[in-house]
Amino acid sequence: MTSSPSTGPDHQAKRPLSGQDIRTLVLSALGGALEFYDFIIFVYFVVVLGKLFFPPEMPQWLVQLQAFGIFAAGYLARPLGGIVMAHFGDKAGRKRMFTLSIFLMALSTLGISFLPSYQVIGYAAPILLLSMRVLQGAAIGGEVPGAWVFVSEHVPGRHVGLACGILTCGLTSGILLGSLVATAINTIFTPADILSYAWRIPFLLGGVFGFASVYLRRWLQETPVFKEMKARKELAAELPLKVVLHRHTPAVIISMLVTWFLTAAIVVVILMTPTLLQKPPYGISAPLALEANVAATFFLSIGCVLSGALSDRLGGGRVLAVGSVLLGIATYALYTLVPARLDLVVPLYAAAGFTVGVIGAVPFIMVRAFPPAVAFTGVSFSYNVAYAIFGGLTPLFISLAMQLDPLAHAHYLLLIAALGVVVGLMVRPPLHAAAKTERVGARA
Template identity: 50%
Template sequence: MSTETTRQPEKKLTKEHIKTLGLSSLGGTLEFYDFVIFVFFTSTLGPLFFPSDNEFLQQINTLGVFAAGYLARPVGGIIMAHFGDTIGRKKMFTLSIFLMAFPTLMIGVLPTYEQIGVFAPILLVLMRILQGAAIGGEMPGAWVFIAEHTPKHRYGFGIGTLTSGITGGILLGSLISIAIQRTYTKEEIDEFAWRIPFILGGAFGFISVYLRRYLEETPVFKSLQAEKKVAQSLPIKTVFSQHLLACGITAIMTWTLSTAIVVIILMTPNSILGSVHKIDKTLSIEANALATLMLSIGCIFWGVVSDVIGTTKTALIGFIGLIISSYVFYSGLHASIGASTLMFNYCILGFFVGIIVLTPIISTRAFPPEIRFSGLSSAYNLAYGVFGGVTPVFTIWLLSKTELAAVWYISWVSLLAISISFIPLAYKGYKHQQQN
């Protein structure tokens, strides 16, 4: 298989680049909102779909549904990546968001356990599985799409901006959660208001489908078609027979990304700030929103830094900063912590979480263009299916042993990521690639 590719010669971002980046980032924001809004309402959904006198079991059941979404990612991701490598990136980029919008809307109108009994949690799990399959194609597809549209010297900025848009979906979810908490009483939320974010999410998804009609196929895939180098058989076979090192690099980097997002951004407000340290729920959510905003800013910042000084130096600075800021934040938590201190420390931590942008930057470069979508999607989604699904349960167990569970876990994966950044394939990219 040839590993050469032709790439547009521009070194600066054109109006077309900016349009593509803007529409892709906005679509990513809306789709990832659909996927993560679930976690902001776990404490509400638990009693409604998994009634139990044991609060811990209720939380485990609800987090299990959250994990089901992650476990479904590999199947959806691998299938969509196959067609992304054989018939085009754009088609799968549009399909993934359509498949996300439908189950999100359905969750918003699902009957509860009180209304239809055991069928309620079953339907919730099925919808979550569909969401997981859709996000499995969206994330790698979006990164490949932008990587193959962005000029070489702005690669980090392009992927960083897209990733910022995707993490913006978490921020959007957090803001809507705050709005729901401030607008409705607990009784009103339990009765009907919890449905609003999911119904909105379905609407957001269909808007994204419309927006992506205006995107063009990537120059790299067009070149592969013109040169008759598009994969004709099963790209996934080539991935696992010839590119195991790239898969390993991607899997380890994905472990780091999933840990940072799941533990610091998604679990901390409820499972750590609320359950462990008894910090006010509204304050926790507001601090989380600011931290997520800083995460989105950090993704662009660290992407630009990688363009300037390279991935290895960026990894050293960013991940060491993540270790230090996580210790400062989690070791300083207590019920009487001041709001300004909590928010400041959480914001600094959120900014360093932005270093996770190195995962797509390194991983898209590690695979040749003919099988790039399949390689990235299979390695990323298999790793996220394992680590993203296990991390919530593992973190809750670890919290029962030490209040600094998050610090130990984050430090471990950060050191792994730094080690990976020294591997030549990680910081140079595929050895025969001249453009990506």
């Protein structure tokens, strides 16, 4: 069989990165960071939103439950949005869907900033908030896998890992930006001011940033891989999702497992740990926990780029396997040593964050698992379904498990590290070769 455009001579796999490649990576990473900021900023203000968008006479526990339910709705909407956008991305072009995703995110985030509260419009307020959150979920479902496929098809084949690592660094930087903006809002404004009007500022910023990214993405070009497939009439003739499910089941399984790994590392180490550190047996102050989290997220971004670059040289499977061992060691050290040595929380959390950066190898593994004709759909379906399941269940599972085992979070990450080692060893060249040698579902 012939080689695919993504790795064959037509794509000039061995050429160095060009200025156009670098511009594409920068614009894609910047847009990804701002879009992920838009998606994640909701969680930093979920308590405030609960107070504003639900009846004041409702019990507080029920208010928070429903507010977090609206937050979770964004995760549940990811698969549908991702599958729809991926379908058209494989049929009509990567760039169109890549731009549409950030437009929808900007529109919905800006919409949240202008929503009236329950006091003004009653039960229509939480319904509108839910609608905006679902739209956010649909947008992010198309953005992340679409961005990975987009950059991997633009750069030379020998730099795909680096490109995916840089883009993943951009996505995680969105978490850091959200944390910094939330900290600034809570520092500058009083709680009363935040409830009155200041809560709108981070969403307004997100909308403005998003539309700026839409404008910047006008300068991006369609990927050479897609243009070549279209010229040769090699686009998927069948429904891309049908092709993926019927002919690429092993690739789907591998991709969902590495997404589980990615989700656990991000959710537990980056999103949940600041709250866990403020509770027994740690008892760390909120400012110190936030400082440590900022350090961890910063080093996470560096780790993403490094692991992506190493994937180009060593292979994604090897990087994932070795990085998983380091992740297990670093996180277990963080959770077991800090109770006795509070002064070590920042360096230990930073080290743990750096090892979480092994997730930079995950998109490399996924984009190489599927042939170009269905790459967008394959990555999107696997990633979004797995993320919806594990992203929603992990916090609940950890919270319940800690009632029986105070170190459940540490033990869960050891399990995830073991999973990473096993999956890393399963990722062999034949999996990567699917993208090199097969053109399933392509027109003759």
